Amino acid sequence: MLNIPCPYCGLRNETEFHYGAEAGVGYPDPNTLSDSEWAKYLHIRANPKGWLPERWVHFAGCGRWFNLWRNTVTHEIGPAYLPFTTQPKAPDPDSNRDRMEGAKA
Amino acid sequence: MTHTKDTLSPGAIGRRRAATLPEQPPQLWKSVKPKKAYDVVIVGGGGHGLATAYYLAKNHGLSNIAVIEKGWLAGGNTARNTTIIRSNYLWDESGAIYEHSLKLWETLEEDLGYEMFFSQRGVLTLAHSVSDLRSKRRNFYANALNGIDSEWLTPEEVKKLVPIINISPDVRYPVLGATYQPRGGIAKHDWVAWGYAKAASDLGVDIIQGTEVTGFDIRNNKVEGVHTSQGSIAAGKVGLVAAGHSSILANLAGFSIPIQSRPLQALVSPLLEQVLDTVVMSGAVHVYVSQAHKGELVMGAGTDAFNSYAQRGGFHVIEHQLASALELFPIFSRAQVLRTWGGIVDIAPDASPIIGLTPVENLFINTGWGTGGFKATPGSGWVMAHTIANGTPHELNKPFALERFVTGHLIDEHGAAGVAH
Numbered sequence A: 001m002l003n004i005p006c007p008y009c010g011l012r013n014e015t016e017f018h019y020g021a022e023a024g025v026g027y028p029d030p031n032t033l034s035d036s037e038w039a040k041y042l043h044i045r046a047n048p049k050g051w052l053p054e055r056w057v058h059f060a061g062c063g064r065w066f067n068l069w070r071n072t073v074t075h076e077i078g079p080a081y082l083p084f085t086t087q088p089k090a091p092d093p094d095s096n097r098d099r100m101e102g103a104k105a
Numbered sequence B: 001m002t003h004t005k006d007t008l009s010p011g012a013i014g015r016r017r018a019a020t021l022p023e024q025p026p027q028l029w030k031s032v033k034p035k036k037a038y039d040v041v042i043v044g045g046g047g048h049g050l051a052t053a054y055y056l057a058k059n060h061g062l063s064n065i066a067v068i069e070k071g072w073l074a075g076g077n078t079a080r081n082t083t084i085i086r087s088n089y090l091w092d093e094s095g096a097i098y099e100h101s102l103k104l105w106e107t108l109e110e111d112l113g114y115e116m117f118f119s120q121r122g123v124l125t126l127a128h129s130v131s132d133l134r135s136k137r138r139n140f141y142a143n144a145l146n147g148i149d150s151e152w153l154t155p156e157e158v159k160k161l162v163p164i165i166n167i168s169p170d171v172r173y174p175v176l177g178a179t180y181q182p183r184g185g186i187a188k189h190d191w192v193a194w195g196y197a198k199a200a201s202d203l204g205v206d207i208i209q210g211t212e213v214t215g216f217d218i219r220n221n222k223v224e225g226v227h228t229s230q231g232s233i234a235a236g237k238v239g240l241v242a243a244g245h246s247s248i249l250a251n252l253a254g255f256s257i258p259i260q261s262r263p264l265q266a267l268v269s270p271l272l273e274q275v276l277d278t279v280v281m282s283g284a285v286h287v288y289v290s291q292a293h294k295g296e297l298v299m300g301a302g303t304d305a306f307n308s309y310a311q312r313g314g315f316h317v318i319e320h321q322l323a324s325a326l327e328l329f330p331i332f333s334r335a336q337v338l339r340t341w342g343g344i345v346d347i348a349p350d351a352s353p354i355i356g357l358t359p360v361e362n363l364f365i366n367t368g369w370g371t372g373g374f375k376a377t378p379g380s381g382w383v384m385a386h387t388i389a390n391g392t393p394h395e396l397n398k399p400f401a402l403e404r405f406v407t408g409h410l411i412d413e414h415g416a417a418g419v420a421h
Helices: A035-043 A093-104 B010-020 B047-060 B092-112 B130-145 B155-161 B189-202 B243-252 B315-328 B330-334 B374-390
Strands: A003-006 A010-013 A018-022 A051-057 A065-071 A077-081 B037-043 B065-068 B123-127 B151-153 B177-181 B206-208 B213-219 B222-228 B231-240 B260-271 B279-282 B287-291 B296-303 B339-347 B354-357 B363-367
Touching: A003 A065, A003 A077, B037 B047, B037 B222, B047 B065, B047 B189, B047 B374, B065 B231, B092 B130, B092 B189, B092 B374, B123 B130, B123 B155, B130 B151, B130 B177, B151 B155, B155 B177, B189 B206, B189 B374, B213 B231, B213 B243, B231 B243, B231 B374, B243 B260, B243 B339, B243 B363, B260 B315, B279 B315, B287 B315, B296 B315, B315 B330, B354 B374, B363 B374
Parallel strands: B037 B065, B037 B231, B065 B206, B123 B279, B231 B363
Antiparallel strands: A003 A010, A018 A051, A051 A065, A065 A077, B123 B177, B151 B177, B213 B222, B222 B231, B260 B296, B260 B339, B279 B287, B287 B296, B354 B363
């Protein structure tokens, strides 16, 4: 089970959260889009092997949405950040591993 | 003092044992080095990729075909699923393709000349709430209209079929009824892959394991080959049949697909006496279980909530699944979990597969089987082979084109299939 750092409540178990897939997908003006652009907005989300910025909601806690860097191969957790704030850079895998080791100790 | 086995060196014990063991069976398929060029390259050596290669050779007379597999043959979802086979889907498009697949299953052992323990022991799908009941009834009528065998069972009839099931009305998720597909069942999944591999190899298909596709040779929007960890291979046509890794391959070829990759877990118990001769599924409480020929209970859990390529999932997902299973089958409380594992499934927005052409000429894709691709192995390979050989989709996979996400003609199987797909 993942331990997820809610920016409002701190580190909590994964079962307190719901997943919201790729973060930072803006809502476009449907009137200005072609059918295929609209389809892309509706259905295409990033699915990388590695670091992914994604949305989570702490439904069993504060009930608020936030964004989080997470690695889809190692399940390492990166920095959490609030929507509409500057996105931190994708974590360097090695430094993040050290940080997680430290967090466990 | 007499010599006992214990005084022999480990090497001598090994040699003595080897002398008494049956001979290793001959290799089922030829090990080959990749040639410089093929008419068709299939990327992905799971059941669907192998079936595609087999039907390309058998139905369409092609033989200069390679199946390229990053890991080992059938090391992905093909041998990680819970082996359930059925065709009782809701929509006409799904019913048609899954039923075609089920018909192929019924003669597959004879066709491939390979035993795969295909057993039509029947599949029960339980309903636990009023809305669940309505949707299962709807599914039952839809199947009847499509000529797919389906029966409606009351809780008492369910109990008669599966005596170990708990049909008490006072549990959290009581059994209110069920659909039953008598022709559904299970098969031994690794043998299915081996059967297809052997039959394809016998028809001249090259099966190349341990070779990763790292890119595509695309000129004027037309694919002309693949780059692999063993060098470049020219190809007239390329088929992507890579399940959870489809997004990665599509991105390498320069286009995006609406797929999210998630872990899906399963587990087995130790070998037990036979207590369950029907496949029991419940989408509402996330239980699907059968008992394999050897005696282990094979159970599937739900997908983890998040995207992952790690081939493992969270234990709380297993715990949740087992809690539901124990309510349904109190007798299982004495069983133990022997082993759990995960596979990475390719989930499309409408929980239906994507089979057909891509924005790149001569590059074809077969993905999105999500949590339920095993049952479709023969049918999927059949229509994919047709699509590659003719450059146009088969009648059965026309509705499953990538374009449906633009036209809006989705084939929403979430309701009918749930997680136990």
